[in-house]
Amino acid sequence: MKCDRQTLPIAAIREENTSLRTFTFNGKLNAEPGQFIMLTIFSQGEKPFSIQDVDENSFSMTIKNIGPFTDRLFKMKDGELVSVRGPYGQSFTRKTGNILMVGGGYATPPLRFLAKKLREDGVTRLVNINGARTAEDLLYVDDFEILCHQSHVATDDGSLGHKGTSVGVMENILKHDSFDRVYISGPEKMMKAAVVVAKKHALPYEVNLERYMKCGVGVCGSCVMDPTGFILCMEGPIVDNETLDGLDDFGVSHRGKTGHKITI
Numbered sequence: 595m596k597c598d599r600q601t602l603p604i605a606a607i608r609e610e611n612t613s614l615r616t617f618t619f620n621g622k623l624n625a626e627p628g629q630f631i632m633l634t635i636f637s638q639g640e641k642p643f644s645i646q647d648v649d650e651n652s653f654s655m656t657i658k659n660i661g662p663f664t665d666r667l668f669k670m671k672d673g674e675l676v677s678v679r680g681p682y683g684q685s686f687t688r689k690t691g692n693i694l695m696v697g698g699g700y701a702t703p704p705l706r707f708l709a710k711k712l713r714e715d716g717v718t719r720l721v722n723i724n725g726a727r728t729a730e731d732l733l734y735v736d737d738f739e740i741l742c743h744q745s746h747v748a749t750d751d752g753s754l755g756h757k758g759t760s761v762g763v764m765e766n767i768l769k770h771d772s773f774d775r776v777y778i779s780g781p782e783k784m785m786k787a788a789v790v791v792a793k794k795h796a797l798p799y800e801v802n803l804e805r806y807m808k809c810g811v812g813v814c815g816s817c818v819m820d821p822t823g824f825i826l827c828m829e830g831p832i833v834d835n836e837t838l839d840g841l842d843d844f845g846v847s848h849r850g851k852t853g854h855k856i857t858i
Contacts, residue, residue, distance in 0.1 A: 603675055604617055617657060645703070686800055691774035693719065695708065695723065702734060709741040768794075773797060775797070783845060798834075800835070805826045820842050
């Protein structure tokens with residue numbers, strides 16, 4: 595896929611909560627759910643971000659403020675320029691039939707994009723589980739209610755919906771319901787727990803993995819996973835069940851800026 599660089603003004607900024615904002619840009623982006631872009635702030639560097647939505651002439655990312663780069667981005671206003679290149683990586687393999695999505699925290703933007711596309715595809719039945727620590731941390735509650743045939747909410751503190759995790763809701767649903775596939779996006783420990791549940795029910799799955807990425811094109815080696823040398827920025831970030839079974843790093847460790855292993 596051709597990946598062009600675009601220098602664009604920020605068209606709109608929507609505050610989701612105190613640490614999350616959705617940035618929208620007016621421009622064309624030929625992207626599919628699960629792919630990512632590299633966003634450059636001049637003099638600040640660049641970072642990868644998942645894509646939250648794409649329309650005919652615009653695209654959006656929901657971004658959490660977690661460091662110097664995003665802190666600078668959060669200080670920017672409508673009309674200020676950034677540079678975007680991409681999209682990169684492999685997308686979710688879209689299937690119709692009975693589909694379950696399991697999301698956690700600020701990793702849910704790709705699932706919101708996926709839900710939109712699955713409905714356009716004519717999915718038979720789409721059920722979503724949206725989990726977070728608190729009600730304030732939940733994203734797209736209203737959107738999932740509209741896009742999905744059924745949507746469940748879980749919060750660790752019980753401030754909204756089921757008290758507990760999205761994986762706990764997943765276990766309860768699968769006791770009395772069956773699906774053709776599950777798509778999972780969230781913190782890695784949460785996804786590892788969800789994979790255990792999916793395997794228990796012989797349910798095919800795809801997960802959205804995140805690793806430190808410097809280049810997005812398979813050159814730097816920062817996102818390589820052991821023992822197969824899987825290059826996440828090119829061969830992922832969406833990984834299917836068969837591939838994931840061969841990756842020892844999943845749910846265990848990732849590489850830091852210098853390439854050394856860090857325990858998750």
